Amino acid sequence: MKAGGGLDGRRLAGVVLVVLALAALPFFLSDYRTFQFTQAIVYAIVLLGLNILTGYNGQISLGHGAFFAIGAYTAAILMDRFGVPYWATLPAAGLICFVFGFLFGLPALRLQGHYLALATFALAVATPQLLKYKRLEEWTGGVQGIVIIKPDPPFGLPLSQDRWLYLFTLVVAIVLFAVAWNILRGRTGRALIALRDQPIAAEAMGVNGAIYKSTAFGISALYTGIGGALGAIAVQFVAPDSFTAFLSISFVVGIVVGGLATLSGAVWGALFIQFVPNFADQISKAAPWAIYGAVLLAFIYLMPGGVASMLRGVAAKVLRR
Amino acid sequence: MAALLEVTDLHAGYGPTNVLSGIAFNVEEGGITALLGANGAGKTTTLRAVCGMIRRRGSVTFAGERIDGRATEDIVRLGLAHVPDGRGTFVQLTTEENLRIGALTRRDRKAVAADMDRMYGYFPRLRERGSQQAGTLSGGEQQMLAIARALMLRPKLLVLDEPSFGLAPLVVQDIFRIMRTVNREEKVSILLVEQNARLALELADQALLLETGKVVLGGPAAQIRDDETVRRAYLGY
Amino acid sequence: MEAFLHQILSGLAAGGIYASLALALVMIYQSTHHINFAQGEMAMFSTYLAWTFIDAGFSYWIAFVATLGISFLAGILIERIVIRPVERAPVLSVVIVFIALLVIFNSLAGWIYTYTIKSFPSPFSAGLFPQNPYMSPHEMGTIAVTFIVLILLYAFFRFTPLGLAMRAAAQNPVSSRLAGIRVGWMLALGWGLAATIGAVAGMMVAPVVYLDPNMMAGVLLYAFAAALLGGIDNPFGAVLGGFIVGVAENLLGAYVIGTELKLTVALVLIVAVLLFKPSGFFGRVIVTRV
Numbered sequence: 001m002k003a004g005g006g007l008d009g010r011r012l013a014g015v016v017l018v019v020l021a022l023a024a025l026p027f028f029l030s031d032y033r034t035f036q037f038t039q040a041i042v043y044a045i046v047l048l049g050l051n052i053l054t055g056y057n058g059q060i061s062l063g064h065g066a067f068f069a070i071g072a073y074t075a076a077i078l079m080d081r082f083g084v085p086y087w088a089t090l091p092a093a094g095l096i097c098f099v100f101g102f103l104f105g106l107p108a109l110r111l112q113g114h115y116l117a118l119a120t121f122a123l124a125v126a127t128p129q130l131l132k133y134k135r136l137e138e139w140t141g142g143v144q145g146i147v148i149i150k151p152d153p154p155f156g157l158p159l160s161q162d163r164w165l166y167l168f169t170l171v172v173a174i175v176l177f178a179v180a181w182n183i184l185r186g187r188t189g190r191a192l193i194a195l196r197d198q199p200i201a202a203e204a205m206g207v208n209g210a211i212y213k214s215t216a217f218g219i220s221a222l223y224t225g226i227g228g229a230l231g232a233i234a235v236q237f238v239a240p241d242s243f244t245a246f247l248s249i250s251f252v253v254g255i256v257v258g259g260l261a262t263l264s265g266a267v268w269g270a271l272f273i274q275f276v277p278n279f280a281d282q283i284s285k286a287a288p289w290a291i292y293g294a295v296l297l298a299f300i301y302l303m304p305g306g307v308a309s310m311l312r313g314v315a316a317k318v319l320r321r
Numbered sequence: 322m323a324a325l326l327e328v329t330d331l332h333a334g335y336g337p338t339n340v341l342s343g344i345a346f347n348v349e350e351g352g353i354t355a356l357l358g359a360n361g362a363g364k365t366t367t368l369r370a371v372c373g374m375i376r377r378r379g380s381v382t383f384a385g386e387r388i389d390g391r392a393t394e395d396i397v398r399l400g401l402a403h404v405p406d407g408r409g410t411f412v413q414l415t416t417e418e419n420l421r422i423g424a425l426t427r428r429d430r431k432a433v434a435a436d437m438d439r440m441y442g443y444f445p446r447l448r449e450r451g452s453q454q455a456g457t458l459s460g461g462e463q464q465m466l467a468i469a470r471a472l473m474l475r476p477k478l479l480v481l482d483e484p485s486f487g488l489a490p491l492v493v494q495d496i497f498r499i500m501r502t503v504n505r506e507e508k509v510s511i512l513l514v515e516q517n518a519r520l521a522l523e524l525a526d527q528a529l530l531l532e533t534g535k536v537v538l539g540g541p542a543a544q545i546r547d548d549e550t551v552r553r554a555y556l557g558y
Numbered sequence: 559m560e561a562f563l564h565q566i567l568s569g570l571a572a573g574g575i576y577a578s579l580a581l582a583l584v585m586i587y588q589s590t591h592h593i594n595f596a597q598g599e600m601a602m603f604s605t606y607l608a609w610t611f612i613d614a615g616f617s618y619w620i621a622f623v624a625t626l627g628i629s630f631l632a633g634i635l636i637e638r639i640v641i642r643p644v645e646r647a648p649v650l651s652v653v654i655v656f657i658a659l660l661v662i663f664n665s666l667a668g669w670i671y672t673y674t675i676k677s678f679p680s681p682f683s684a685g686l687f688p689q690n691p692y693m694s695p696h697e698m699g700t701i702a703v704t705f706i707v708l709i710l711l712y713a714f715f716r717f718t719p720l721g722l723a724m725r726a727a728a729q730n731p732v733s734s735r736l737a738g739i740r741v742g743w744m745l746a747l748g749w750g751l752a753a754t755i756g757a758v759a760g761m762m763v764a765p766v767v768y769l770d771p772n773m774m775a776g777v778l779l780y781a782f783a784a785a786l787l788g789g790i791d792n793p794f795g796a797v798l799g800g801f802i803v804g805v806a807e808n809l810l811g812a813y814v815i816g817t818e819l820k821l822t823v824a825l826v827l828i829v830a831v832l833l834f835k836p837s838g839f840f841g842r843v844i845v846t847r848v
Contacts (some may be wrong), residue, residue, distance in 0.1 A: 292661050
């Protein structure tokens with residue numbers, strides 16, 4: 001699925017088919033597996049957000065774990081302390097993260113390349129400590145974190161909680177993907193890409209770099225925040241040490257593996273960071289990260305386009321025959 | 322006289338664009354050869370291709386060794402010093418450090434010290450500016466520094482890319498006089514790219530005329546200088 | 559007053575460590591304009607090597623020297639094998655390669671040495687420095703080591719032909735090649751030096767924070783802040799920045815905000831410097847031509 005392309009009949013049929021298959025998936029899986037796929041969808045939303053910023057707009061963020069954390073805590077605090085229903089926390093998480101992202105994006109305008117990476121890296125490293133901060137403990141629950149209750153399916157639908165949450169997350173993800181697809185294939189998408197590839201020329205052509213770049217930051221954070229909220233609801237728990245720098249790094253791993261500046265890459269990347277550590281964990285606690293590192297190097301050297309572009313290449317070859 | 326540098330069928334360019342398509346010429350040992358031509362003829366590209374600074378294909382032999390497959394630093398170590406366009410000054414280092422950089426590949430420390438003095442003899446202005454940041458030097462001084470830095474290598478062949486560019490006529494005269502001295506007394510062969518054809522033809526023994534990536538004419542400089550049709554057609558004076 | 563003086567002096571000791579790691583960052587930044595995110599983890603891994611030697615019964619200083627030697631070679635190898643292929647790649651690729659190195663070293667250390675905290679000895683005994691109530695021998699030793707490293711580096715770059723070649727290669731690679739300098743190897747040498755200096759920083763900080771695979775995260779952040787504050791292309795600035803950051807961190811921690819937000823302080827410092835004085839106090843202002 002390339003952001004630039006239109007949606008002809010054949011592609012639409014393909015998309016509908018994939019969606020139907022995804023919707024049917026939990027009915028063939030145990031609750032635990034279903035939960036894992038819910039998480040994969042959550043990651044796909046996050047990676048989509050990060051890809052808008054890093055892939056399409058060329059702004060490197062090593063700190064998206066922070067926005068994920070903000071989204072997660074927003075959902076948890078709203079549900080735990082204010083009794084807000086779970087679905088209503090999503091817009092709140094998205095909005096708050098948009099504001100944070102936009103605000104972080106404003107100073108980030110002056111930073112490029114390595115420096116932006118550095119600033120966001122610092123954000124990622126500092127996040128757990130901030131979440132543990134004593135003065136915020138009343139809200140965040142300090143080191144203990146917050147436990148939240150898993151939502152029941154509505155209208156007495158005969159579904160397990162996990163299946164319902166999977167379907168709910170899937171719907172949210174489809175909406176978010178559709179929105180991203182619309183943003184990226186139009187004027188805004190072209191502006192973002194132009195600012196990434198030819199910043200000076202783009203500005204000279206009348207693209208307002210400041211607005212677009214900080215908006216990209218905001219939207220990216222919004223996606224990540226909604227992902228964070230969904231993640232918190234699925235895991236039923238938030239705590240500072242779930243949001244270390246390594247979480248941010250795994251998002252970077254995801255977009256590199258999936259494919260920078262592709263929509264479908266977010267899905268492949270999410271499957272990778274959700275399931276590969278599970279397998280690797282069986283070797284050693286350190287193994288997933290060793291594999292992440294090696295895979296990162298391998299992709300940068302051998303397959304800089306990620307899984308998405310590899311599949312596209314394969315598909316093109318098959319179709320030509 | 323034997324050829325010090327032999328170029329045959331050399332192709333080169335930048336990215337996908339080809340600038341040279343099968344250029345061929347010789348630079349004779351002991352002489353001064355001028356490479357002339359209009360803007361965009363491929364003069365600078367030729368020098369860069371010879372020194373391995375850009376993508377190239379073809380045969381280049383220097384002092385009896387094939388150098389077309391070698392890296393720039395290895396070619397330089399064979400005794401081919403290149404004064405690039407823009408002079409390549411190490412602007413944040415001192416004048417003296419710039420000169421020492423030229424001799425970094427040499428092991429004969431005493432001779433290096435002596436050569437340093439000799440350079441200061443050629444260019445007394447550089448001695449005055451010895452401990453000054455090279456970036457603060459004037460254009461003429463930086464050109465002198467670039468030539469001196471190249472000579473510190475004790476090269477067999479000195480390649481110069483438009484040494485007169487942007488300099489006052491008096492400074493240019495000075496530099497050309499020293500090039501002649503270096504050629505005569507130190508037996509350093511010179512390959513010179515120049516916009517100022519009149520000046521170059523006065524200095525050079527041999528001249529090559531380049532047009533859109535090909536040598537269209539070559540021969541003794543005096544002959545080309547005296548041929549009015551060539552002068553009018555190609556050199557514009 | 560005495561407590562205040564104590565805070566300042568022990569801040570200087572911490573600053574010495576930040577300064578060393580900042581120096582390592584500068585070594586690589588100067589020649590390639592890359593910020594090495596893996597510098598901290600490389601230092602951590604070197605420190606584990608030293609621990610291995612000491613654990614095997616070697617004396618501290620033998621372990622120290624062996625670690626420096628191995629780190630130097632490892633730094634060169636990393637540059638030649640891992641960094642070289644992306645020398646001309648976009649910034650994003652380079653950053654990702656650094657991140658890959660970071661997680662590889664971190665997980666290797668966890669894999670080989672486990673995540674249990676280990677103690678690491680200090681080589682500085684009480685008799686080495688004059689007794690005083692303000693600083694421990696290790697703190698004084700750390701500051702001394704920082705200055706020794708700085709002086710050695712200065713002498714190397716200022717007075718040796720190899721140092722000159724490295725400076726030349728960092729400044730103007732094209733011209734350096736035309737002077738016969740093997741620029742690629744100079745970059746590798748810079749990595750070797752950075753890895754060595756980082757190893758020193760790791761061995762100095764380990765007795766204080768104890769040895770574990772994540773011990774350098776905070777130190778690295780402060781080293782970033784230090785390097786940026788002083789100007790990330792200026793070794794002296796970086797060292798000064800290290801001391802300033804170390805003292806500021808200690809004073810803020812003791813009197814203003816407590817120690818809980820140490821990393822946030824570093825974050826704020828980094829962002830503030832990047833925004834208001836991106837070239838640092840002593841760095842070169844880079845002007846991009848449009």
